[in-house]
Amino acid sequence: MPPETRSFYPVIDCISFFGLGKLGLPLAALFARSELRTLAIDIDRELVARLRAGQVPYPEPGLDDLLAEAEPRITYASEARGAFGTDASIILVPTPSDAGHPEFSSRHIEQACRDLCAALKARTEWRYHLIVISSTVFPGTVATRIAPLLEQLLGRRAGRDFGIAYVPDFVALGDVVRGFQEPQFLLIGSDDEESHAQAAALFRRIVAPGTPIQHLSIRDAELAKVAANVFLCTKISFGNFLAQLADRLGGADLDSIASALALDPRIGGGFLRAGSPYGGTCLPRDVDAFVALARSVDLDAPLASAVRDVNKAQYDLIERHLLAGNPRCVAVLGLSFKPGTSVTIGSPAFELVRRLAQRSVRVAVYDPAADARESAHAAFGDAITCHESITACVAAADAVLVCNSDPAFRGLAAKVAPDRRIIDPWGCVLGTHPGLVRIGRDQALAASLLASRRRKPSLRAVR
Ligand SMILES: NC(=O)c1ccc[n+]([C@@H]2O[C@H](COP(=O)([O-])OP(=O)(O)OC[C@H]3O[C@@H](n4cnc5c(N)ncnc54)[C@H](O)[C@@H]3O)[C@@H](O)[C@H]2O)c1
DSSP: OSSSSSOOOOOEEEEEEEEOOTTTHHHHHHHHHOOOEOOOOOOOOHHHHHTTTTTTSOTTTHHHHHHHHHHHGGGEESSSSGGOOOEEEEEEOOOOOOTTSSSSOOOOHHHHHHHHHHHHTTTOOOOOEEEOOSSSOTTIIIIIIIHHHHHHHSSBBBBTTEEEEEEEOOOTSSSHHHHSSSSSSSEEESSSSSHHHHHHHHHHTTTOOOOOOEEOOOOHHHHHHHHHHHHHHHHHHHHHHHHHHHHHSSSOOOHHHHHHHHHHHHOOOOTSOOSSOOTTTHHHHHHHHHHHHHHHHHHHEEEEEEEHHHHHHHHHHHHHHHHHOOEEEEEOOSSSSSSTTOOOOTOOOHHHOOOOOOOOOEEEEESSSSHHHHHHHHHHGEEEESSHHHHHHHHHHHHEEEEEEEEGGGGGGSSOTTSSSEETOOOOOOOOTTEEEEEETOOHHHHHHHHHHHHGGGGGOOH
């Protein structure tokens, strides 16, 4: 290590950004639009070629305009050599959970660090460089893996010669561009004042004035990010359990109950509503990681484990309603894990299609996003029929499942024949329809379903 001299802290004028995925590309473009020269790096050469050609690789509201506005200050590259001349770097690459290992892998972050450090080492004269990790990491990763790796690769000391900050993202796909600019708060994890000051100055450039900034240690910020998602899942599972309870009671309207509870500020209405099980790229794996983290210190996590159990029970409840009419063909509407995105990773629709296919029920599917339909075709092949309109999808189906709350499904009652059933876990279908089952919301239908289950003991086998 070089001697104990304080490094000169540069004003950040130019950054390198590693990982131009669904989150990284919008974030890099926001920094470029804030007048920072931005070297946007991704190892995916095809993606870089598309970006250089002016194409927008992901369907994300506002991304096309943002990329156009960022264009004068953003340069796309498939390798990191140019990071040599930058003042700070942000790393937002995948942190996958590998099979059987709920702890997220940091291998892509480590590779980005190696690429960055190789570029920085080429400098003849060292100057301070801020390194921001923005990927979701397993709590403890920065201290145990990333900081030692950077110190070793650079031969310099963190907190003195270079800064490290952990700035996790709280945005949701389909709302990424707005979410990055108008977060509820900004969480900055750092273990020294200069890293915090530099990271705060950097992110203040892109967030709305007045956005609260919370300064935590890196370790606490890592834990806070995962804990936030586990808490959201807890609220979702609580709402879904109310639906399960209302369904059994046969006389409750869970939307009214949730609206009443939401009036209590100690509870709050956000995420307290019933629908499909939670899914997607982050929530299920964050709950698994949280349970694994607790186990790593010999602690059970009964609350988080129960959240998973309730989520599974929500699948069972929806499946039970679907099969109650012994359908030969089911239409599944909404393949992406939430409206406004085409991402189908961890999609509840896929799990339900799998369950139906296992029972030899024919499945017709529809999603407004062509990418989502293609992913379904790739996953299920001839076991499903993909349709390009709602009307075509529901035409031959005995039952229709509303798998996400896309506003396009609100008018479904007019498109489905009266002798067919519509299973709506979200309560989003407007109007009336003789076969509409708003799970946990409709006293009369819930009661009749209960009665039909009592009449047909064979259906109990389905539960
Ligand atoms: N997607 C979400 O909703 C969401 C929300 C909050 C946090 N996160 C976290 O953000 C991180 C990124 O998620 P994402 O959805 O943007 O991922 P993504 O898979 O869409 O994109 C990641 C990109 O990183 C690139 N990459 C991989 N290794 C690289 C390297 N060494 N150098 C440069 N580029 C590299 C990949 O080619 C890819 O384009 C993850 O840790 C995730 O957990 C995601």
